[in-house]
Amino acid sequence: MNIGQAADATGVSAKRIRYYEQVGLLEPAKxxxxxxxxxxAPDLHTLRFIQRARRLGFSLPQVSELLALWHDRGRSSRQVKAVAMKHVDELRSKIDELQSMVDTLTHLAIRCDGDERPDCPILHDLERSES
Amino acid sequence: MNIGQAADATGVSAKRIRYYEQVGLLEPAKxxxxxxxxxxAPDLHTLRFIQRARRLGFSLPQVSELLALWHDRGRSSRQVKAVAMKHVDELRSKIDELQSMVDTLTHLAIRCDGDERPDCPILHDLERSES
DNA sequence: CTTGACCTTCCCATAATGGTAAGGTCTATG
DNA sequence: CATAGACCTTACCATTATGGGAAGGTCAAG
Incomplete structure (x- = not known):
């Protein structure tokens, strides 16, 4: 099976497959x-594993860890869970950060008339001198 | 005032100030x-404006829009609100995306014993063939 | 006049892709 | 058999916003 077919079969673009090989996430293909x-078939299996891990937001280094654990028959589920929960913590931090942006902005936008007049608390806040 | 002092006064690193000038976000400094x-002083004012907008997660093109509106005395608050709310929508989409990753992962992690045994629903899910 | 703290520009690196170009290969059809 | 078109290869450039560092000029204090 050529790279194009592998890409179609897994949802991982040919470009990405080559890149993963280049950075050592995948063994060089025959x-x-x-x-x-x-x-x-086993290659496709690995590609789908990567694809799913990426969709869950794992970085390539994290995917690499997960792949290693996947192939390690002596792994403990503790190790896997640790990788996953660390990622969850990072995701939650990011969510909190974004949510506080949303909160600030909606708080400001509520007080913005959104009409033809120029006065706007959003700009007013952005130009304030503190912080 | 030199760039280092401007950086200290605004929290925008000298590196970033030069970059903003280079990409046209700032007028070339005297x-x-x-x-x-x-x-x-007015330059510092602008730098603080940019800094605050960046902290609210606006991209540099969006900051550029906001700066233009800020300087446009004929702007309508409608325009400003539109920029802000578009950004809020993007933030919310991102939050939803990250939250669904968290949900999936915590769902899987709950069922992972996290002990010395290798069996783990997280890896099991990643290697499943569907999707 | 020297030292150290500035400043300058220029180049490299980051993360994970996508795009494109130049060129080789394979297959089906005329 | 020749050729077209769909594939493959590598290599290079772009993205976003920033930090790091080198090589070299400047300024203020001692």
Whole structure:
């Protein structure tokens, strides 16, 4: 199976597959006589694993950790859970940060008339000197 | 006032100030005889405006829009509110996306024993073939 | 006049892709 | 068999906003 078919089968673009190989997330694929990368069922399995981990927001280094644990028959579920929960903590921090932006902005926007007049608490807040 | 002092006074690093000038967010600063950038009170005001907008998560193009509106005496608060609310929508989308990752992961992690055994629903989910 | 703290520009790196160009390969059809 | 078109290869550039560092000029204090 060529890279295009692997991409179609997994939802990971050919570009990404090559990149993952380049940065060492994937073992270099076998090549055909012409130098084409050749993929087999286990490769697709790995690609889908990566795809799902990426969709859950894991960074490539984290995905790399997860792949290693996945292949490590001697792993403990504790290790896996630790990676996942660390990521959850990061996600929650990010959410809190974004939410506080939303809170501030909606608080300001509520007081903005949104009409033809120029006066606006949003700009007023942005130009205030403190902080 | 030199760039270092302007940086200290506004919380915008010298590096960032130069970058903002380079990408056109800021007017090129006046220069001293020696070629040093020189900043005055209104410049600091603008830098603080940018700093606050950035902290609220506005992208540099959005900050640019806000700066233009700020300087436009003929602006309507409607325009300002539109920029802000569009950003709020983007933030909320991002929050929803991150929250659904958190939900999925916590759901999986709850069922992970987190002990010395290798079996783990998190890896199990990542390697499942669907999706 | 030297030292140290500034400033300047320029280049590199980051994270994880997408786009494109130049060129080789494979396959189906005329 | 030749050729077109769909594929593949590598290599380079762009993205976003920032930090780091080097090489070299400037300024103020001692």
């Amino acid at each position: 090549r055909s006589d012409a130098g084409y990368r050749v993929y087999t | 220069r001293s005889d020696a070629g040093y950038r020189v900043y005055t």
